[in-house]
Amino acid sequence: MLKIISIAAVAMIASVGLTACGSSPGDRAISGAGLGAGAGAAAGALTGGSPLAGALIGGAGGAAVGGLTDSHDFDLGKPVWKR
Numbered sequence: 001m002l003k004i005i006s007i008a009a010v011a012m013i014a015s016v017g018l019t020a021c022g023s024s025p026g027d028r029a030i031s032g033a034g035l036g037a038g039a040g041a042a043a044g045a046l047t048g049g050s051p052l053a054g055a056l057i058g059g060a061g062g063a064a065v066g067g068l069t070d071s072h073d074f075d076l077g078k079p080v081w082k083r
Contacts, residue, residue, distance in 0.1 A: 022071070022078070029067035036062020037066075 022028045041051040042057020 014051070022082070025067045025070075028069060028071070029063045032057045032066020033063035036060070036065070 001031025022031055037055040037059035039062075040054035040056070042054070043058070044051040044073075
């Protein structure tokens, strides 16, 4: 159980720096994928499922949402990799 909580904590901490940000659809898709993968891995680990499957599903969903929204829908500033 401690291993599952540790994996979830690491995934959540890693995703904080990749929250959906950026002005181009590509930037938003990349950051959305990172956030979705982290959240999906955490959800998979916490529910007793597969963290890998959760990361794949969450990453795909996050990339889709990030790529399909524009900067006026959600704008959290410049991506970490462009600061």
